[in-house]
Amino acid sequence: xxxxxxxxxxxxxxxxxxxxxxxxxxxxxxxxxxxxxxxxxxxxxxxxxxxxxxxxxxxxxxxxxxxxxxxxxxxxxxxxxxxxxxxxxxxxxxxxxxxxxxxxxxxxxxxxxxxxxxxxxxxxxxxxxxxxxxxxxxxx
Amino acid sequence: xxxxxxxxxxxxxxxxxxxxxxxxxxxxxxxxxxxxxxxxxxxxxxxxxxxxxxxxxxxxxxxxxxxxxxxxxxxxx
Numbered sequence: 001x002x003x004x005x006x007x008x009x010x011x012x013x014x015x016x017x018x019x020x021x022x023x024x025x026x027x028x029x030x031x032x033x034x035x036x037x038x039x040x041x042x043x044x045x046x047x048x049x050x051x052x053x054x055x056x057x058x059x060x061x062x063x064x065x066x067x068x069x070x071x072x073x074x075x076x077x078x079x080x081x082x083x084x085x086x087x088x089x090x091x092x093x094x095x096x097x098x099x100x101x102x103x104x105x106x107x108x109x110x111x112x113x114x115x116x117x118x119x120x121x122x123x124x125x126x127x128x129x130x131x132x133x134x135x136x137x138x139x140x
Numbered sequence: 141x142x143x144x145x146x147x148x149x150x151x152x153x154x155x156x157x158x159x160x161x162x163x164x165x166x167x168x169x170x171x172x173x174x175x176x177x178x179x180x181x182x183x184x185x186x187x188x189x190x191x192x193x194x195x196x197x198x199x200x201x202x203x204x205x206x207x208x209x210x211x212x213x214x215x216x217x
Contacts, residue, residue: 054185055188057187057199057201
């Protein structure tokens, strides 16, 4: 891994609920793809929920786009527990995408694009970047 | 007390390390100060930006040079 010094904070953090449904998986994939595109940085919600200080401190003073699969809002609640208000809350089911709890965990390209667009629409241009660049390792 | 200054080594990182050492000396706190430049180690602590400072394993600030008052409060607070 390489990085310029100092590694500037990503201005957009992307915590996703990554829950156990098609909608939850969509949130994770949207955050991954937006990170790869340089829009922001995939953020470890588990670290935040665990109260691990590095994650909690890193989530301060940045723009946050919080992805939830459904209105239950688990990701939003976790972020709120750290006394952090999401700048934008994106809920997959809001635009009419169905949440389906089956073993397929699949979503279509239109749904994926809709969710990504919802995240991008609310963020001022020029805010972007992952703090540490891609190491060149293969993508999963 | 173990204090880690996390950062690859630019001016801000060096300023932070110098500041922390100054405060340790001025307060007389029994502490060791170490500079961590290895990014793998930094990332393992969940830190997304540098410089950062950790005291006894707890990250206190990320992505900025802390104030002298902040550092003092971490050491003696």
